[in-house]
Amino acid sequence: MNYKTLIKKFTYSNRRLHIHVGLFMVLFIWLFSFSGLLLNHGEWKFASFWDERKEKTTETAVSIPAGLDSLDKLKSILSQLKISGEVNNVKMTSDSADFSVSYPGHVSNIHADFKKGIGIQKELSYNIWGKLRTLHTFNGANRDHPDVEPNWLLTRVWRFSMDAVALGLIFLSFSSWIMWYKIRHNYSWGYLALIAGFVLAAYFVFLLRS
Amino acid sequence: MKKYYPPIRTLHLYIGLFVSPFVLIFSISVLVLNHTDFVNSINPVKHLPVVKTRLDKIPYDSTDLQTAKGIIQKLGIKGEIDFISQNDDHISFPVTLPGIRTKIEVDKHTNDVLITREEEGALRATNYLHKMPGPHNTKLRGNAAFMKNWRVLADMVVYLLLFLSASGIFLWYFLKAERKLGWLAIVFGATIFTGLLLFILG
Numbered sequence: 001m002n003y004k005t006l007i008k009k010f011t012y013s014n015r016r017l018h019i020h021v022g023l024f025m026v027l028f029i030w031l032f033s034f035s036g037l038l039l040n041h042g043e044w045k046f047a048s049f050w051d052e053r054k055e056k057t058t059e060t061a062v063s064i065p066a067g068l069d070s071l072d073k074l075k076s077i078l079s080q081l082k083i084s085g086e087v088n089n090v091k092m093t094s095d096s097a098d099f100s101v102s103y104p105g106h107v108s109n110i111h112a113d114f115k116k117g118i119g120i121q122k123e124l125s126y127n128i129w130g131k132l133r134t135l136h137t138f139n140g141a142n143r144d145h146p147d148v149e150p151n152w153l154l155t156r157v158w159r160f161s162m163d164a165v166a167l168g169l170i171f172l173s174f175s176s177w178i179m180w181y182k183i184r185h186n187y188s189w190g191y192l193a194l195i196a197g198f199v200l201a202a203y204f205v206f207l208l209r210s
Numbered sequence: 211m212k213k214y215y216p217p218i219r220t221l222h223l224y225i226g227l228f229v230s231p232f233v234l235i236f237s238i239s240v241l242v243l244n245h246t247d248f249v250n251s252i253n254p255v256k257h258l259p260v261v262k263t264r265l266d267k268i269p270y271d272s273t274d275l276q277t278a279k280g281i282i283q284k285l286g287i288k289g290e291i292d293f294i295s296q297n298d299d300h301i302s303f304p305v306t307l308p309g310i311r312t313k314i315e316v317d318k319h320t321n322d323v324l325i326t327r328e329e330e331g332a333l334r335a336t337n338y339l340h341k342m343p344g345p346h347n348t349k350l351r352g353n354a355a356f357m358k359n360w361r362v363l364a365d366m367v368v369y370l371l372l373f374l375s376a377s378g379i380f381l382w383y384f385l386k387a388e389r390k391l392g393w394l395a396i397v398f399g400a401t402i403f404t405g406l407l408l409f410i411l412g
Contacts, residue, residue: 016388016391019378019382019385019388019392020388020391020392020395021395022375022378022382023378023379023382023392023395023396023399024395024396024398024399025399026375026378026379026396026399027399027400027403028399028403029371029372029375030372030375031403033368033371033372036364036368037365037368039344039345040343040344040345040361040364040365042345042348043348103410103411103412104410104411105411106412131411133345135407135410138410139243139244141243141244141246146246146247146250147247154409154410157406157409157410158406158410159244161406162240162244163240163241163244165237165240166236166237166238166240166241167237167241169233169236169237170233170234170237170238172233173230173231173233173234173237176223176226176227176230177227177230179223180223180226180227187220187223187224189224190223190224190227193224193225193227193228194227194228194230194231196228197227197228197229197230197231197232198231200231200232200363201231201232201234201235202231204235204308204335204339204356204360204363205235205308205309205332205335205336205339206309206332206335208307208308208309208356209307209308209309209310209335
C-alpha cells in the first residue's frame with residue numbers, strides 16, 4: 001500500500017469516526033453542557049434547587065457486632081440503613097460513627113450511636129435541577145485527600161464516563177483539524193478561526209500569569 | 211432542508227475550529243480533576259518563597275471586596291479574589307490567576323502583610339478555568355477583568371458546543387452512506403446514557 005492510499009484511508013476513517021463518535025456522545029455532551037450552564041447561572045430562577053430541597057430525618061435501630069474493623073462497621077451500618085452511595089467525611093470513635101453518603105441529587109448525613117444502637121439519618125433530596133448540577137461534579141474526588149479513590153462502584157463508573165467523554169471531545173477536536181486540513185484551500189478562513197481560538201485559549205491558560 | 215446544508219456545514223467547520231482549543235481546555239481539565247493524584251505526582255505544585263512586607267495603611271473601603279482590591283492594588287498583585295475572611299485582627303484572601311494562587315494575610319493592627327504563592331502550572335490552570343465562574347461566592351465572582359471575560363467565553367463555548375452537536379446531527383442526516391451506522395451510534399449512546407442515569411439516580 002503506498003503512502004497516498006494510506007493517507008486517503010486514514011482521512012476517510014477519521015471522518016467516519018468523527019461523525020459516529022460525535023453521535024454516540026451527543027446526549028452526554030448535552031448533559032454536561034446544560035449542567036455546566038446551570039452551575040454558572042445560579043440566578044436562573046427556573047432551575048432553583050436549594051429552596052426546593054426535601055429534608056427528612058429517620059431513626060433506625062442498628063446493631064454493630066463486636067470485633068468489626070472500621071470499614072466493616074460502616075458496611076454494616078449502610079446495609080442496616082439500606083442505603084448506598086459515595087461515603088465521605090467519616091469520623092469514627094469507639095462509641096459512634098458520623099459520615100455522609102451521597103449520590104447525585106441526594107445526601108444522607110448519618111450518625112450511628114453504637115451504645116444506644118440507633119442510626120440517625122438526615123436526608124437531603126434535590127429536584128431534577130439539583131440532580132443535573134451534582135451529576136456534573138460527581139467524581140468522588142476528595143480535595144483534602146487526592147490519593148483516595150471513589151468508594152462506590154457507580155461513582156467509579158460515572159467518573160469513567162466523564163473521562164471517556166473528555167477523551168472523546170479531545171478526539172473530536174483533533175479529527176476536526178485533520179478534516180479541515182484536507183479541504184483547507186476551500187475554507188481558508190479556517191486558519192483565522194483556529195489561530196484565534198488558540199491565541200485566546202493560550203492567553204487564559206499560559207499568558208495571564210506570565 | 212437540503213438548501214441549508216452548505217451554510218450549516220461552513221458554520222459547523224469554522225465554529226468547530228474556533229471552539230476546539232476551548233474544548234481541549236475543558237476536556238483536559240476533566241482528566242485533571244478526576245486524576246488529581248496522578249497530576250500531583252507528575253507536576254507537583256511549586257511553593258514560591260514567602261514574602262513579608264508592610265503597607266503604609268490598609269485602604270479600607272465601602273466593602274470587604276473594595277478593601278481587598280485596594281490591598282492587592284497596593285501590592286501590585288493581579289487576579290481574581292476568590293473569597294475574603296476577616297476578623298478583628300486579620301483580613302485574608304486568596305487571589306488567583308489560572309495557574310498561580312496567591313494568599314494574602316494582613317495584620318490589621320500592624321499592617322504587616324504575608325504573601326504566599328503557589329505555582330500550579332498549566333494543567334491546574336485548565337482545572338481552575340473549568341470551575342469558574344461556578345456556583346460559589348457569586349456576589350464576589352468576576353472582580354477581575356479576566357474573569358468577566360472568561361465568564362462570557364465559557365458561556366459562549368457551551369452554546370457553540372450545543373450548536374455544533376445539533377448541526378452535526380443535521381449534517382449527518384444528509385449523509386445517506388452513514389445513516390445506518392449513525393443511528394446505531396445514537397441508539398447505543400442513548401442506551402448507555404439512560405442506563406447509567408437510571409443506575410446512578412436510582
